[in-house]
Amino acid sequence: MPPTLAAVAALPQLGLRVLTGPRVPDTPVVWVAVSELEDPTPFLEGGELVLTTGMRLTPAGAARYVDRLVGRGVAGLGFAVGVIHAEVPPELLAAARDRGLVLLEVPRPTPFIAVGKAVSRMLAAEWYEDVTRAFGAQRELTRAALAGPGPLVARLARLLDGWALLLDPSGAVRHAEPAAARDRAGALAADLARLRGPNARPADGALASVALSVPGENIVLQRVGLSGRPRGFLAVGTEAPLPHVAHTIVGAAVALLTLQSEAPRTGRETRAALGALLLGLPPAGPAVPRGPVRVLACAGPVLDALDSDPSGERCLAVPLPGPGRRTAVIVPDDLTDAVTSLLAPPPPASAPPASAPPVSAPPASTAPTSTAPTSSPPAVTGPVGVSDPVTMATARGGELETALQQAEEARSAARRHGRPVLRYADLPGQGLLGLLDPGAARGFATGLLAPLRAEGLVETLRAYVAANGQGEAAARALGVHRHTLRARMRKAAELLDRDPDDPAVRAELWIALAVASSEDDRIGHPGASRSGPPEIA
Known part of the structure; x- marks a missing residue:
């Protein structure tokens, strides 16, 4: 005012x-x-x-x-x-x-100019107050809209100190605030018919409205929706005519309701693709990535990272059950590098190369190091595993499930070796360890190593195998005298009833140690154990 x-x-x-x-x-x-x-x-x-x-x-x-x-x-x-x-x-x-x-x-x-300036300042203050009120009201309405149209209508009625009705296209009441305002819907039928008419929508696309004045009440009725047929109507009523700032608030409410009413239409393609997958049919439509895709396994604020970049709009992120906020992301193959860089930026130039160690040289005995990204937005928690490509045109649930397993295996291996990103195709040892059944292999490793575990000799054996049977190198890696190592290995050989100096036996022990060192149900391919090759003089 x-x-x-x-x-x-x-x-x-x-x-x-x-x-x-x-x-x-x-x-x-x-x-x-x-x-x-x-x-x-x-x-x-x-x-x-x-x-x-x-x-x-x-x-x-x-x-x-x-x-x-x-x-x-x-x-x-x-x-x-x-x-x-x-x-x-x-x-x-x-x-x-x-x-x-x-x-x-x-x-x-x-002077007259002093009067003019004083009134001008008062007008500016009033205008600023209106803008501030409108901005605050829009924030309140937006927050309420996150909980649905009902809370939005209730908040609008309180902001206007009046009543509000949300009607469906037929004029039936969806939400009323207060509840007694529901009785006013019947009196609006004739005006709803005017807004449904072919001339109710202005050429510039703005939503049409009707202003009514009845004894003791002023009513504004507006359409909701952008299409030719309205998706609903919003009616508000107050004792006094709505000031300009109130019209701005009502317009914000209509815009939010329009977004809510149109949003389900944008999800039709996604629902159709989901239905196709459930029926075992090839998924199609704009919601499904074109061409080959890969599955990424990662954890942490994945959705926030994807929302921060346009490439994220072409990805499908699915939270996975279990601890660690794990997420699987289906990524078009041509965006794999961009998305993996977004989720797990590459390590600094001084870091070791991202390729995994060869099968014949198990990794060094160092704890995994996390790669902290320096770019914004923050990277996800831990590394990212990348599957082999899958063609969506012929993909079925089983193939995508296999891709997810590949991605998680790659992520598990990357976590052990401090790699920010690791592809399944780059995992060493797939020719042998990839053929093992995880359950059977874990049972074999547990049974074989159980006598050594009871005597505390597993790490001694691990160092001996990593040194390819060279006692001096294994003793240095363990920090013990070579005679101590020799005595421990004699004890291990007795418990195992096997000769660790036999290359075939050492290979068998290497496999058992590699399986036992896995942190989850899958066998981590890169590396035989947590101990790397000791320095050999």
């Missing part, structure tokens, strides 16, 4: 004096107009505070002058004294009192 005449008259810095009565009405002042014309009304719109020195005012013309101002609907008249007239002419004062025009005396020290 613009500032009132009473608020302007009360500004102490202006020194204005009310001459027409003790009480100044709360008439809005939309602007300040300075004019010395006998008839300034052709240049006024109504609602102005007119300022004059009375340069052309005569006693005989005072009444006609006041009549013209009142007829135009000005907010009030300010008369400057000490310039042309020493005081306000009595004829002007009498006419103003007779016709109900507020007359203010402007003292000589107060």
Whole structure:
């Protein structure tokens, strides 16, 4: 609302004096107009505070002058004294009192520009308050919209201090706030028919609306939806006519409801693709990536990372059960490098190359190191495993399931070796370990190593196998004397009933140690154990 005449008259810095009565009405002042014309009304719109020195005012013309101002609907008249007239002419004062025009005396020290600036500042403050209120209301409506259309309608009614109805295309009530407002729906039927008509939608695409005024109530009715057929209607009612800021708030609510109503249409392709997969049919449609795809296994804030880049729009992310916030991401093959860089940025240039160690050289005895990305947004937690490509045109659930298993195996291996990204195709040892059944292999490894585990000799055997049976190198890796190592290995050979110096036996022990070192149900391919090759003199 613009500032009132009473608020302007009360500004102490202006020194204005009310001459027409003790009480100044709360008439809005939309602007300040300075004019010395006998008839300034052709240049006024109504609602102005007119300022004059009375340069052309005569006693005989005072009444006609006041009549013209009142007829135009000005907010009030300010008369400057000490310039042309020493005081306000009595004829002007009498006419103003007779016709109900507020007359203010402007003292000589107060220039008209000071009055104009004061009103301008008040208007700017009011405008800023409206903008701030509208912005705050839009935030509240957006927050409410996250919980659905019902909470949004309830919040809108409270913001307007009135009632609100959300109607479906037929006019039936979907949500009402308060509940008693549901009874008003029947009276809106005729106006809903007007909004459904072929001419209800303006050429510029804006939503059409109808404003109604009934005794004691003002109603605004708007369509919801962008298509030719409305997807619903929003009706709001208040005791007083809606100010401009309230119309802005209602428009924000309509926009949010329109987004909610149109969103299910954008998900049709996704639902169709899901239905095809459930029926065992080839998935199709814009929601399904074209051409070959890969499955990525990762953990952490994957969805946030994908949302931060346009390439994420072509990916399908599926949270996986279990600990660690694991997520599988189906990625078009041509975006694999971009998405893996987004989820797990490459290590610094000083880091070792990302290729995994060969089968014949198990990795060094160092703990896995996490690669902390330096770019924004933050990388996911831990490394990323990448499957072999799968063709979506012929893919079935089993093939995608295999791809997921490949991705998780690659991620498990990458985590053990501190790699940010590892592809399944780059895993060493697939020719042998990849042929083993995880359950059977784990049972074999557990049974074979159980006697050594009971005597605390597993790590001794691991170092001996990693050193290819060279006792001196294995002793240095363990930090023990070579005689101590020799005694331990004699004990291990007795418990195993096998000769660790036999290459075939060492190969068998290498496989058992590799299987036992896996952290989950899958066999980690790269490397035979957590111990790498010791330094051999």
